[in-house]
Amino acid sequence: MADSLPSLAFLGAGSMGGSILRGVVASGIHVDGGITATNRTTEKAEAFQGLAGVTSIALSDRPEGNAEAVAGARIVLVGVKPAMVPDLLREIAPHLAADTIVVSVAAGVTLQTFADVLGADARVIRSMPNTPSTVRKGVTGLAAGTAATADDLTLVRRLFQTVGAVVEVPESQIDALSTISGSGPAYVYLLIEEFTKAAVDMGFPESDARLMVEQTFIGATALLEDSGEEPAELRRRVTSPKGTTERAVAVLQDAHLDRTFADAAAAALARARELAAGA
Numbered sequence: 001m002a003d004s005l006p007s008l009a010f011l012g013a014g015s016m017g018g019s020i021l022r023g024v025v026a027s028g029i030h031v032d033g034g035i036t037a038t039n040r041t042t043e044k045a046e047a048f049q050g051l052a053g054v055t056s057i058a059l060s061d062r063p064e065g066n067a068e069a070v071a072g073a074r075i076v077l078v079g080v081k082p083a084m085v086p087d088l089l090r091e092i093a094p095h096l097a098a099d100t101i102v103v104s105v106a107a108g109v110t111l112q113t114f115a116d117v118l119g120a121d122a123r124v125i126r127s128m129p130n131t132p133s134t135v136r137k138g139v140t141g142l143a144a145g146t147a148a149t150a151d152d153l154t155l156v157r158r159l160f161q162t163v164g165a166v167v168e169v170p171e172s173q174i175d176a177l178s179t180i181s182g183s184g185p186a187y188v189y190l191l192i193e194e195f196t197k198a199a200v201d202m203g204f205p206e207s208d209a210r211l212m213v214e215q216t217f218i219g220a221t222a223l224l225e226d227s228g229e230e231p232a233e234l235r236r237r238v239t240s241p242k243g244t245t246e247r248a249v250a251v252l253q254d255a256h257l258d259r260t261f262a263d264a265a266a267a268a269l270a271r272a273r274e275l276a277a278g279a
């Protein structure tokens, strides 16, 4: 792993940009020239004040903040909502150096959209990270634009490896990756919420229900990571023949989780295509 990163600008450090920023800071990696984050409001900007090596700008106080952040950065992360990306790119285009690497985290926004605004020579890499990047357990997909060099991709891979695992894919697959690992944390939290309701319905106080469910998810996934076993084998070890788990798993399988997850991913993919079309 590299021991330093070049200067970073996070334009839009909300849920996602903020997660990457916090993960990078938590990693302790040295960032040559530091990190600048911009957000619209002072409230959002204050969330990053006091973080070592981070300059946090509220655009409400400093309207030129994005231009300032870009001027000092080697890697610029575009972390605003998809519909806001073209306007932001028009704003920063005059301030980008020829070798600035622009990294998008926006769902659905294509490399072509970036090239349309920044020009075909702009060095753009599409990323699709997820929020566990905050605790350096993220998964990030990367797809490089044609003008990005191999060294650019190496630098950006290094950035995201400081906050988790990295998967390189062609751009044609990045929206599909988003439906799995980008959105995936939300699916996991939904399962936790619903499972907790089942525990409360069995008479447990909310606090005990939460502890049982959350520690079960944390423990089961930690065991998966630590053991290196297949999930199916770990499930088998819980499921005694003719025992209680077998009955519960049969009910879950009857609910066609396989089809439900496939349908959910397909719905997310359809929405990514709408976003790509500017909807």
Ligand SMILES: NC(=O)C1=CN([C@@H]2O[C@H](COP(=O)(O)OP(=O)(O)OC[C@H]3O[C@@H](n4cnc5c(N)ncnc54)[C@H](O)[C@@H]3O)[C@@H](O)[C@H]2O)C=CC1
Pocket (backbone or CB within 6 Å): 011, 012, 013, 014, 015, 016, 017, 018, 038, 039, 040, 041, 044, 059, 066, 079, 080, 081, 082, 084, 088, 105, 106, 107, 128, 129, 130, 131, 182, 183
């Ligand atoms: N939330 C998630 O789990 C993931 C989000 N993404 C992508 O990340 C992007 C941001 O999503 P979230 O972080 O969820 O939204 P968010 O609303 O939490 O963050 C967006 C931030 O952008 C700031 N902002 C708005 N206009 C700005 C401007 N002109 N200049 C600088 N900052 C500006 C806002 O102050 C806000 O803090 C989206 O494009 C989304 O597709 C990608 C992967 C996962």
Ligand SMILES: O=C(O)[C@@H]1CCC=N1
Pocket (backbone or CB within 6 Å): 107, 178, 182, 183
């Ligand atoms: O919901 C969204 O559009 C973004 C992309 C993946 C996760 N959050």
